[in-house]
Structure formats: C-alpha cells, structure tokens
Amino acid sequence: MTKTKTTIIDYRKLDLSKLKQELDAAGLKLQDLRNQLAIGKLKSYSQIQALRRSIAQMETVRNEKIMLEAISHGQD
Numbered sequence: 001m002t003k004t005k006t007t008i009i010d011y012r013k014l015d016l017s018k019l020k021q022e023l024d025a026a027g028l029k030l031q032d033l034r035n036q037l038a039i040g041k042l043k044s045y046s047q048i049q050a051l052r053r054s055i056a057q058m059e060t061v062r063n064e065k066i067m068l069e070a071i072s073h074g075q076d
Helices: 008-012 016-038 046-074
Strands: none
Touching: 008 046, 016 046
C-alpha cells in the first residue's frame, strides 16, 4: 500500500470551499486519533503530529487565499 503525501502545493491548487471540506475532514480525523490515544489504541503518535502539520498548512493556504481575495476586492 502506497501512501500519498499531500503537500502545501497541492493545497494551493484547491479552491476555498474544497479546502474547507479538507480542513473539516482533517479535524474529525484528528479528533479520532486523539480518542484512540486516550484509550491506548493508537500505535504511533507521529500520525497526530503529521496531521497537525497538514492542518496548519491548510490553514495557512486558506488565510493566504482570504487575504488575496480581500486585496483584490479592495483594488476594484
């Protein structure tokens, strides 16, 4: 089984609505991983770290897109 790693470049290709969907899904996955950690079922804490990093990247891209929209609307 091959894992595909999503990079910040991939997140920049998404529009805001798709990015929001990805963020929501990642938030639910993070909650699930934290629950697994609490009950001792999680095998590797690095999954949480990687997911938190991905969420931070998605948030960064989302904020960039929002700021660019605000700037472009201000120039009209």
